[in-house]
Structure formats: C-alpha cells, structure tokens
Amino acid sequence: MSGALIAHGSLAARPAALVIVARYGPWIAVAAVFAGLPLVFRSGTALTVMSLMGISIVFAVSYNMLLGQTGMLSFGHAVYFGLGAYFAVHCMNTVITGGLPVPLPVIPFVGGLGALFFAILFGWVSTKRSGTAFAMISLGLAELVGSSALILRSFFGGEEGVTTDRTRLLRLFGVSFGQQIEVYYLIAVWSFVCMFLMFKFTRTPLGRMCNAVRDNAERAEFVGYNPRMVRFLAFCVSGFFAGVAGGLAAIHFEIANSAYFGATQSGNVLLATFIGGRGYFFGPVIGAVLVSYLQVMLSDITEIWQLYFGLLFIVMVMFAPQGMAGLLMMHRPLWGWRALLRVLAAYAIALPPAATMLTGVALGIEMTYRLTVKAAEGPDMSFLTVPLAADHPLAWLSAATLTIGGFILFRLTWPIITVAWASADDRKEQAR
Amino acid sequence: MLELVIISTLNGVLFGMLLFLMASGLTLIFSMMGVLNFAHASFYMLGAFFGFQIARWVGFWPALVIAPALVGVIGALVERYGLRSVHRHGHVPELLFTFGLAYVFEEVVQMIWGKVPVDFRVPALLDFPAFTVFATNYPAYKLFMLLTSAAIFVALFLALTRTRIGLVVQAALTHPHMVAHLGHNVPLVFMSVFGVGSALAAIAGVIAGPALVTQSNMAGMLGPILFAVVVVGGLGSLAGAFAASLLIGLIQTFAVSVNVSMADIFGFTHFTPAPGSILGDLWTVTLAQIAPILPYLLLVVVLILKPSGLWGTRET
Numbered sequence: 002m003s004g005a006l007i008a009h010g011s012l013a014a015r016p017a018a019l020v021i022v023a024r025y026g027p028w029i030a031v032a033a034v035f036a037g038l039p040l041v042f043r044s045g046t047a048l049t050v051m052s053l054m055g056i057s058i059v060f061a062v063s064y065n066m067l068l069g070q071t072g073m074l075s076f077g078h079a080v081y082f083g084l085g086a087y088f089a090v091h092c093m094n095t096v097i098t099g100g101l102p103v104p105l106p107v108i109p110f111v112g113g114l115g116a117l118f119f120a121i122l123f124g125w126v127s128t129k130r131s132g133t134a135f136a137m138i139s140l141g142l143a144e145l146v147g148s149s150a151l152i153l154r155s156f157f158g159g160e161e162g163v164t165t166d167r168t169r170l171l172r173l174f175g176v177s178f179g180q181q182i183e184v185y186y187l188i189a190v191w192s193f194v195c196m197f198l199m200f201k202f203t204r205t206p207l208g209r210m211c212n213a214v215r216d217n218a219e220r221a222e223f224v225g226y227n228p229r230m231v232r233f234l235a236f237c238v239s240g241f242f243a244g245v246a247g248g249l250a251a252i253h254f255e256i257a258n259s260a261y262f263g264a265t266q267s268g269n270v271l272l273a274t275f276i277g278g279r280g281y282f283f284g285p286v287i288g289a290v291l292v293s294y295l296q297v298m299l300s301d302i303t304e305i306w307q308l309y310f311g312l313l314f315i316v317m318v319m320f321a322p323q324g325m326a327g328l329l330m331m332h333r334p335l336w337g338w339r340a341l342l343r344v345l346a347a348y349a350i351a352l353p354p355a356a357t358m359l360t361g362v363a364l365g366i367e368m369t370y371r372l373t374v375k376a377a378e379g380p381d382m383s384f385l386t387v388p389l390a391a392d393h394p395l396a397w398l399s400a401a402t403l404t405i406g407g408f409i410l411f412r413l414t415w416p417i418i419t420v421a422w423a424s425a426d427d428r429k430e431q432a433r
Numbered sequence: 434m435l436e437l438v439i440i441s442t443l444n445g446v447l448f449g450m451l452l453f454l455m456a457s458g459l460t461l462i463f464s465m466m467g468v469l470n471f472a473h474a475s476f477y478m479l480g481a482f483f484g485f486q487i488a489r490w491v492g493f494w495p496a497l498v499i500a501p502a503l504v505g506v507i508g509a510l511v512e513r514y515g516l517r518s519v520h521r522h523g524h525v526p527e528l529l530f531t532f533g534l535a536y537v538f539e540e541v542v543q544m545i546w547g548k549v550p551v552d553f554r555v556p557a558l559l560d561f562p563a564f565t566v567f568a569t570n571y572p573a574y575k576l577f578m579l580l581t582s583a584a585i586f587v588a589l590f591l592a593l594t595r596t597r598i599g600l601v602v603q604a605a606l607t608h609p610h611m612v613a614h615l616g617h618n619v620p621l622v623f624m625s626v627f628g629v630g631s632a633l634a635a636i637a638g639v640i641a642g643p644a645l646v647t648q649s650n651m652a653g654m655l656g657p658i659l660f661a662v663v664v665v666g667g668l669g670s671l672a673g674a675f676a677a678s679l680l681i682g683l684i685q686t687f688a689v690s691v692n693v694s695m696a697d698i699f700g701f702t703h704f705t706p707a708p709g710s711i712l713g714d715l716w717t718v719t720l721a722q723i724a725p726i727l728p729y730l731l732l733v734v735v736l737i738l739k740p741s742g743l744w745g746t747r748e749t
Contacts, residue, residue, distance in 0.1 A: 074525055126737050133469060134740050136528070137664050141732040144657050148726040152718050264653065268536070275529060308540035315533040319515070322522040366544070374547045 028197060035189040039182055046297075048181045054293045055185070055192035056249045057273060061285035062199050063242035064270045069279035070203060071235040072215030073128075074136045077143025078243055078270055080123070081116040083261035084146075085244025086251040087157065088115025093165040093251075105170045105178050109191050109248035116244020117237060124236035128229055131218065135232075143267055150259040162258025165251070178252075188249050195242055200282055202238060211235045272314050278324025287325045305370055309363070340425035347414075347421035354410035360385070361403025368396060436567035441686050447575055449682025450582035454637035455655075456662045456674040457589060458630025464606045464669035465623055466516065468524060471531040473634055474656035475538035479504050480635025481642035481651065482542055485553040493556035493643075501635040508631025512624045535652060543649040550648040578640050585636065586675070593671070602626060606669075661728040665735045667745015676744055681728050688724035 022029075038051055060082055067073040089112035096103045127138040150157040157163070168179045176183055202208045210231045213221040218228040251257050260266070269292065277288020292310075299306030321328055335341040364384055371382050371391040380392040389396045459473045480500050487496035511534065519530045554560075555574045562570035593599040605612045605622045613619045645651070658681065666677030694716065735743060 068525075074528065126733070130736065130740055133668070134664075134736055137469075137660060138733055138736050140657060140660060141729040141736070144729040145726055145733065148723075148729075152722060153715070264657075268532070271529070271532070272536075305540065305544050308537065308544060311533055311537040311540055315515075315530065315537060318522075318526050318530045318533055319519055322519075322526040370544050373545045374543075 031196070032193055035193055039185055045181060048185050050293060050297050052181070052185045052188045052253050053297075054290050055188040056246050056253065057270070057289035057293050058286050059192050059195045059249065060243055060246035060270055061273045061277065061289040062196060062282075063239045063246065064274050065279055065282075065285040066199065066202070066211075066235055066239040066242070068271070068274055069281075069284070070208065070215065071211040071232060073131065073232060073236070075139040075267075076136055076264075076271070077139040077146075077267050078239075079262050079264075079266035080143050080146045081120055081240040081243035082247040082250070082266060082270075083150075083257070083259075084119050085109075085112035085116040085247025086257040086261045087163065087247075088112050088244070089248035089251040090163045090165045090257040091156075093167065093170060094163070096171075097166065097169045102171050104173045105167055105252065106173070106187055106190075108170075108252060109245045112248020112251065113241045113245040116247060117241040120237045120240025120244075124233050124240065128232040128236050131228070131232065143262070143264065147259065147262045147264070150262055157259060158257075160259065162256050162260075164256045167252050167255055184253055188253065191245065191249055195245055196286070199242060203282060207231065207234060272310070276314060276317050276324055278326025278328075280323050281326040281330060284324050284326030287329075291325065303367065305366070308366065334429070335425050338425055338428040340421075340428045344418070344421045344425055347418045350417055351411060351414035354407050354414060356407075357403050358407030358411055361400050361405075361407055364400040364403065365397075367391075368400065436569060437690055439566050440569055440571070441690050442683070443571065443575075443579075445683035445686035446679065447579050447582075447682070448686055449679035450579060450586065451637050451641050452659065452662050452682055453675050453678035454582050454585060455634045455659055456666070456678050457586075457671060458633045459659060460663045460666070460669055460671060460674045461606070461626055462630050463663065465626055466520075466527070468516075468527045468531065469660065469663075469668075470630075471528065471656065472511070472534040472538060473531075473630070474652040474659055475535045476504050476508055476631040476634040477638040477641075477655060478542060478649070478652035479507065479538060480638025481553065481647045482546055482551070482638075483635070484639030484642050485546075485551050485647055488553070488556075497636070497639050500639050501632040504635035504638075505628040505632030509624050509628030511631075512627035516627075517620070535656065539649055539652055546649065548649055550646045553642045553647040555643040574644060578644060581640055582637070585633065589633075658728050661732040663742075665728075665731055665742055667742025670742065670745045673742055673744030677742075681731065684727055684731070685724055688720050688727055691720045694719045 035055075039048060042048070042051065060078075064075070064078045067075050067078070089108050092103075092111040092115075093105075093108055095101070123142050127135060127142060130138060151159060167184070168177045170178075178184055178187065210221060210226050213224070213226070214228045214231045221228050221231065247257075247261060250261065273288040273292040274285040275288070276291065277286065278284025295306070295310060295313075299309060303309070317324060323331075332341065332344065335344055367382070367384055368391040371378075371380060380390045382389065382391055455473060455477055458476075459470060462468075462470050462473070483500035483503055484493075484496045487499050491499075515530060515534070516527060519527050555572075559572075559574045559577050561573050563573035563576045564571050591599075593603060601612065601617050602622055605617065605619050609619050612622075662677045662681055663674055665681065666673030666675070
C-alpha cells in the first residue's frame with residue numbers, strides 16, 4: 002500500500018550520493034516535471050490547465066488520505082476545499098485593506114488553517130462513526146454547509162461569492178502574480194510540497210495506524226489505539242490539505258463562491274481519486290491529472306462530455322476497481338519476468354477492435370443527442386470530422402455495425418490476452 | 434391559522450407518502466445488499482420522464498402502468514448485470530457503482546430531454562379542485578396522489594406480511610443462505626426486490642411529475658432527502674421509513690409555511706445584532722428559508738445521537 006513511490010532496498014551499503022538519488026529520485030523527477038512543463042507547453046490554456054491539475058492533485062491526494070488510507074468514504078470533502086477558499090479570499094481582502102505585510106505565497110496556508118478549524122469541529126462529530134454512517138454524515142454536513150452558504154451572506158457573499166485581487170498583496174522580489182506563469186509556479190511549489198508532506202504522512206506511525214484502522218478497526222483497538230482518534234486525526238490532516246487546495250484555487254480564480262462546496266465538487270474528487278486508484282499514493286495524482294485533462298479536452302470535443310466521464314467511471318468500477326494505478330502496478334512485475342512485451346503485443350491486437358466498438362457507441366450517443374436536445378439545429382452533424390446525417394438509417398446502421406462488430410472482434414482477442422498472461426506466469430516460474 | 438394547519442398537514446402527509454414510496458424500496462434494497470443505492474432517486478426521475486413521454490404518446494393512465502414497469506425492468510437489469518458483478522469487489526465499489534449510475538442517468542436524461550423542465554401536465558380528468566378549505570382550493574390531482582400512494586402502501590404491507598412471496602422475501606433479507614437451502618432462488622428474489630423497488634420509485638415519479646417539476650436535476654435534489662429519510666428512520670426498517678417519511682414531509686411543509694425568524698421570536702428583548710455580520714444573518718433568516726436544510730440537520734443529529742436511526746435496530 003502507498004509504498005510504490007520509493008523502492009526500499011539495501012540502501013546502507015551504497016555511497017551517500019547514490020542513497021540520496023535512490024531515495025529522493027522520484028521526487029527530483031516530479032520536481033523537474035513541475036518546473037519543466039511550462040517550457041514545453043507555453044500557451045495560456047496549457048498554463049491554466051496545468052495550474053488546475055496542480056490544485057486538483059493536492060485535493061485528490063488529500064481525499065485519498067480518507068478513502069484509500071483510512072477507508073473513510075466521504076461525500077463532502079469539498080466542504081473543506083470551499084472553506085479553505087473562503088478563508089483565503091477573506092484573508093487576502095483583509096491584507097489588502099489593512100496594508101499588512103503578508104505576501105501571496107503564504108495565503109494557501111491560511112486557507113488550510115481555516116479548513117483545519119472546521120475539520121476539527123465537523124470531524125469530531127462525524128468520525129465517531131465509520132462506514133456507511135460516516136458517509137451519510139459527510140453527505141448531510143455537505144448539504145448543511147452548502148445551504149448555509151446562501152444564508153450566511155456576510156461571510157459567503159450569497160450567490161455571487163466573494164472576489165479578491167491577488168496582485169495587490171505585498172510583493173516579494175518584485176513578483177506581482179499578475180501573470181499566469183507566476184501563479185503556475187506558486188501552485189506548482191505548493192502542490193509539490195503538499196504531495197511530499199502527504200507522502201511523508203503515510204510513513205509516520207499515525208499514517209500506518211490509519212491503514213490498520215481501515216483494514217481492521219477492532220484489531221487496531223486491541224493494539225492499544227483508539228480507532229476513532231486515528232480517524233479524527235486523519236480527517237483533520239486531510240481537511241487541512243483540502244483547505245490548502247481551496248486556497249490555491251482562490252488565488253487562481255480570484256473568487257470564492259458556493260460552487261466550491263457543491264456536491265459536484267465532492268463528486269468529482271471522488272471520481273478522480275477512484276479512477277486514479279485509491280490503493281496507491283500516486284493513484285489520485287494520476288486521477289487528478291487525467292480528470293482535469295479530460296474535462297478540458299472532452300468539453301472541447303463534445304458538449305456531453307460528462308456522460309462519457311460517468312461511463313468511464315462505471316467501467317472502472319466494474320472492471321478495474323483498483324484504478325489506473327492498480328492497472329499499472331499489475332504490469333510492473335512483468336518487467337522483471339521479461340514478459341511485458343508479449344503482453345503489450347496482445348493488447349495491441351485487442352486495441353483496434355476495442356477502439357472500433359467505442360467509436361460505434363460514441364457515434365450512437367452523439368446522434369441521439371443531435372436528434373433530441375439539438376433537434377432544432379437539424380440532423381446534419383460531423384463525427385470525428387466525418388460529415389453525416391443523424392436521421393439517416395445508414396448512419397445508425399454503421400453505428401450498430403461498429404459497436405457489435407467491434408465487440409465481436411474484441412471478444413475474439415480475449416483468449417490472446419489470456420495466453421499472453423499465462424506465458425508471463427510461466428516466465429515467473431522460470432525466474433524463480 | 435387553522436387553514437394553514439389543515440393545508441400544510443395535507444401537503445405534508447402527501448409529500449411524506451411520496452417519500453415513502455421511494456424510501457420503502459431503498460430501505461428494502463439496503464437490507465438486502467447492505468448498500469445504499471445512490472441511483473434510487475434516479476429511478477424516480479426516470480419514472481417521471483418515461484411517464485411524461487408515454488403520456489404524450491398514449492395518455493396518462495397507460496403511462497402510470499407502463500413507465501414503472503419499464504423502470505422496474507431497468508432496475509432488475511442493473512442488479513443482474515451491474516451490482517451482482519461489482520459485489521465481489523466489496524462494499525465501496527458497490528456504492529460507487531450506484532453513484533456512477535446516478536451520474537450517468539442524469540446525463541442521459543439531460544441528453545434526451547434537455548436541462549429545462551418538461552411540460553408534464555395533470556391529466557384533464559383530474560384537473561379540477563376537489564374541495565375548498567377556507568377559500569383554498571385543494572386540487573383533485575393531489576388527492577389522487579395521496580390515495581394512490583396510500584393504496585400502494587397498504588398493498589405493499591399486505592404483500593410483505595400476508596403472502597407466501599412476501600414471507601420468502603422477508604426471510605431472504607435476514608437469512609439468505611437458509612432460504613437458499615430451503616430451495617428458493619435467492620438471487621432471483623434479490624433481483625425482483627430491486628426491480629420492484631425501482632418500479633415503486635418510478636410510480637412516485639409518474640404521479641409526482643405533473644404536480645412537481647419534471648427536470649433533469651430532480652434526482653439530485655431528492656436523493657439526499659431520501660437518504661435522510663431512510664437513515665433517520667433506521668436503515669432496513671420499513672416501519673421506520675414510513676414514520677420518518679411522514680415526519681420529514683410534515684417538518685418541511687410546515688417550515689416552508691412559517692415565516693418566523695429569530696428577530697421575530699426574540700423581538701421583545703430589543704436585541705439587534707449588526708446587520709451584515711454572521712449573527713445578523715442568523716438573526717434575520719426565517720424558518721421558511723432554512724426549511725430545505727432541516728432534513729439534513731435531522732440526519733446529522735440523529736446519526737450522532739442514535740446511529741441506528743429512530744426506529745432502526747441495526748447499526749449502520
């Protein structure tokens with residue numbers, strides 16, 4: 002669990018420099034990626050998307066502290082994200098009006114502290130229970146806080162929210178944070194530091210007890226730990242980092258409104274974490290990056306991208322409940338058995354029919370959409386740059402052919418994959 | 434005042450009965466699988482939209498039968514080909530499967546019927562005021578809703594307690610293995626319960642559709658309230674679900690019609706907090722404004738004080 006990022010070996014025998022590289026190598030790589038990305042993707046859109054990815058990484062990893070690490074399913078994690086954003090915005094406004102000597106980079110910390118305060122408050126009552134009861138309390142609390150955003154207008158600013166200006170705080174080294182690239186690096190640094198701290202948290206005794214409470218609360222109690230206290234502490238730490246993510250979002254958007262709290266936000270972080278893989282530390286990172294990317298890319302291609310997104314989630318739940326990270330880790334031992342190529346070749350054979358089937362399904366969905374909600378715009382549309390008429394039987398026939406034919410061919414490739422895995426198992430036996 | 438009480442009681446009981454139509458299926462499904470079905474309110478929504486579409490084609494009365502039957506079949510298929518295969522991965526994936534399903538159902542409904550409310554009308558046969566209480570006309574359709582849900586409640590109660598099938602279902606909920614050893618097809622029972630539960634939610638959707646708003650966000654609005662009902666009543670308890678449905682229905686309806694704030698109640702103290710402060714906001718907010726959050730307040734308080742629910746026997 003969670004241990005995938007750093008390989009433990011007999012480190013002591015190696016020279017000191019090698020030890021540092023072996024232990025912190027992955028982190029150096031992550032830092033290099035964060036620092037180098039803006040040099041590769043220079044456009045304004047890319048910078049915005051990467052900033053959003055950085056924010057959602059912090060949010061998703063903090064969520065996985067509950068879901069993956071401690072086994073607490075929360076439907077209201079966005080509460081702490083939203084409260085963090087509000088505290089950050091109010092703090093920024095106070096600093097601006099008071100002319101206080103506070104630079105922008107420390108603002109997310111304030112957001113984290115604000116969220117931590119409420120995490121202590123709400124966590125104290127909700128972590129008394131685990132399992133379904135905890136999930137329901139989190140849902141109820143999320144609805145309560147979400148509704149009170151519209152009642153307590155003086156703090157939450159009603160429907161329009163509270164705005165701020167990130168460029169009017171104290172400037173350090175002449176950086177005004179007026180440009181997106183400056184904001185990106187601010188988010189990148191915070192994101193990196195938070196990831197590192199949250200990973201280190203999984204290695205503390207408390208982090209380990211979280212796993213114990215998740216796996217068997219009763220046994221954890223027999224070892225002498227109070228499961229409720231462990232859940233409570235994990236909840237607070239997780240709430241703090243969600244607040245930091247909210248603070249970063251407030252800096253990025255320069256606004257905090259009730260959408261930050263919403264069920265959609267809570268749902269999205271759950272989807273991202275699950276799709277990425279809750280069983281590994283880097284799972285939610287993959288999920289956050291993937292989901293942020295899909296949201297931008299898919300919404301450019303199709304208006305009903307959320308449907309595809311939901312379908313992807315259901316497919317993952319049904320066939321790969323360990324998420325993307327789980328799928329990746331499943332293939333890791335193949336490398337050692339020198340069987341990876343063979344399995345990949347089998348996948349390459351299965352890929353075209355699978356893609357054909359998915360194209361057929363997507364065509365059917367897009368044509369239905371065209372004929373129902375978009376009926377006023379006429380049946381003429383283009384799908385993957387191919388122009389077609391959505392009300393023509395031929396179009397539906399081709400959608401059905403692609404789907405059914407694709408599925409039949411795809412089904413035929415399953416034995417090939419099974420054989421490839423079986424041969425990989427043989428290699429494993431030989432490797433022993 | 435008396436007028437307000439009578440009308441609110443009628444509306445509250447009506448809303449409560451509608452809630453019970455859905456909560457009964459939800460709580461039965463929970464007893465069966467140990468999983469709260471997030472998609473349950475989606476079946477209610479599907480019922481309303483199917484009802485709307487079928488009512489357009491063949492009229493309201495056939496729709497009242499066909500739409501729930503269709504939704505029941507969809508529900509049974511979801512159980513057979515979805516939940517049953519996710520079951521081996523454990524409880525959390527099962528819950529998340531229904532969560533994803535709710536998400537997809539909402540998107541599909543949006544894709545077909547759009548985001549704006551559809552024009553689902555009360556059938557002409559029932560479009561008249563049934564009786565008049567103190568100058569308020571009570572629509573016949575609401576009376577019809579009340580009678581339908583009451584009839585289904587009685588039918589469900591009799592079917593579960595007085596028929597052979599009902600006894601098998603009850604036994605299968607608590608002792609599935611023993612029932613299977615006695616030669617009953619327990620997976621089939623589970624599938625049927627899921628299908629019937631979905632169909633009940635769909636009936637609620639068809640009859641509530643014309644009276645309330647038929648819109649793609651109706652599942653998202655009602656779903657959390659439904660959870661509040663079954664959790665407050667005690668998960669798995671049918672009687673608890675009934676009592677909690679009425680309780681929440683009445684609380685919400687009465688709260689909406691009472692326009693009282695703290696400032697009104699404590700006006701005699703002449704204490705007025707500064708407007709624009711948090712206390713000032715709390716002081717002037719009316720009970721009607723916080724009516725939508727009362728079920729959740731009840732949910733949180735009940736879960737903290739009595740996690741088995743008010744009438745439940747098992748810990749959640």
